[in-house]
Amino acid sequence: MDYIDPHLHMVSRTTDDYETLARMGCVAISEPAFWAGFDRGSVESFRDYFRQLTDFEPKRAAQYGIAHYTWLCINAKEAENVSLSREVIAMIPEFLECKNVLGIGEIGLNKNTRNEATIFLEHVDLAVKHKQQILIHTPHLEDKYQGTRMILDMLMGDSRIDRSRVLVDHVEEHTIEHVLENGFWAGMTLYPVSKCTPQRAADMIERYGPERLMANSAGDWGPSKPTAIPDLIMELKKRGHSRELIQRVVYENPKTFFSQSKPFPH
Amino acid sequence: MSTKQPMAERSATQIVADEFMIARAKIVELAATLDRIERASGNVDDSKNMQLLVQGIHILIDDQVEKAKRVQLLMSRDYDPEWQNIMSISKKGG
Known part of the structure; x- marks a missing residue:
């Protein structure tokens, strides 16, 4: 079955992973900008990273017939450095016309601090001013509930935000309802330990239905599995769900959401 | 259930x-x-994490629904609706 992985950090994966993804049915991915595992020291490091996301990775993906899209930002972990964050935000418009850029992301909170919230709001302002879609990172573990509620407060406090153009990622059992009931898209991140398993994602699909809901693998440099979406497809098949339902979550929904950005084929 | x-x-x-x-x-x-x-x-009697594990196990065997959500909330920091005032973060964008 063809599928789209809407949140996959391919800069931290090998070319072999692209081949495996293609064999598993992955036809497109979107790669949000994220933390590199260390704090970068200058705006030039981000400029090089954005060149990698907008030039090199699309070519690597294309070798295996996979379409590569991306989102740009400075992530929440590095947002504690407010001056660097502002330099990066000022530089992002240089890349917004690149043909694989879908919007601003993954912006959000990490430890739910004032500096993180300040830089989050400045990213949101950038997105609104440039009519960009937004991809949101919600914190992990004990910070997730508080951080998700804070993010939603900030988004809903801005009347300029079109909620149908915002994807809130890493939802789990205690946050999904707040995201969906307020009109945002929700992403479930399938991860071996700290996030959501394919089984729990299948539970949430059964509980809330497929409307504005999608799944991703994150596939970053931590313990993660870039082929986690095929695991979800298998789980849903085992439970007897229809091909139409599965296809809606893993293909149609990402396509519908991304189609609101100019670079994505309509 | x-x-x-x-x-x-x-x-x-x-x-x-x-x-x-x-x-x-x-x-x-x-x-x-x-x-x-x-x-x-x-001794872990005073360990907050140990207390959370025990409370989580109690949720598994009680007679209430939404066990996964309740375990998640148990293990979560509290949300204060007044956080924007406390942090002096603007409530209105644009």
Whole structure:
């Protein structure tokens, strides 16, 4: 079955992973900008990273017939450095016309601090001013509930935000309802330990239905599995769900959401 | 359990049949972790994490629904609706 992985950090994966993804049915991915595992020291490091996301990775993906899209930002972990964050935000418009850029992301909170919230709001302002879609990172573990509620407060406090153009990622059992009931898209991140398993994602699909809901693998440099979406497809098949339902979550929904950005084929 | 989901294709009987071995393995893992703690030196009576584990286990065996969500909330920091005032963060964008 063809599928789209809407949140996959391919800069931290090998070319072999692209081949495996293609064999598993992955036809497109979107790669949000994220933390590199260390704090970068200058705006030039981000400029090089954005060149990698907008030039090199699309070519690597294309070798295996996979379409590569991306989102740009400075992530929440590095947002504690407010001056660097502002330099990066000022530089992002240089890349917004690149043909694989879908919007601003993954912006959000990490430890739910004032500096993180300040830089989050400045990213949101950038997105609104440039009519960009937004991809949101919600914190992990004990910070997730508080951080998700804070993010939603900030988004809903801005009347300029079109909620149908915002994807809130890493939802789990205690946050999904707040995201969906307020009109945002929700992403479930399938991860071996700290996030959501394919089984729990299948539970949430059964509980809330497929409307504005999608799944991703994150596939970053931590313990993660870039082929986690095929695991979800298998789980849903085992439970007897229809091909139409599965296809809606893993293909149609990402396509519908991304189609609101100019670079994505309509 | 009172919250039956309309999209679920499987009956409760079927789910127990399908997932018994998986759930059994997870219970044994949890039991072995508690044994390991018990055998080790030191005292965890004042450990907040240990208290959270015990409270989480109580949720598993109570008669209330939404167990996964309640365990998640148990293990979460509190949300204060007044956080924007406390942090002096603007409430209005644009």
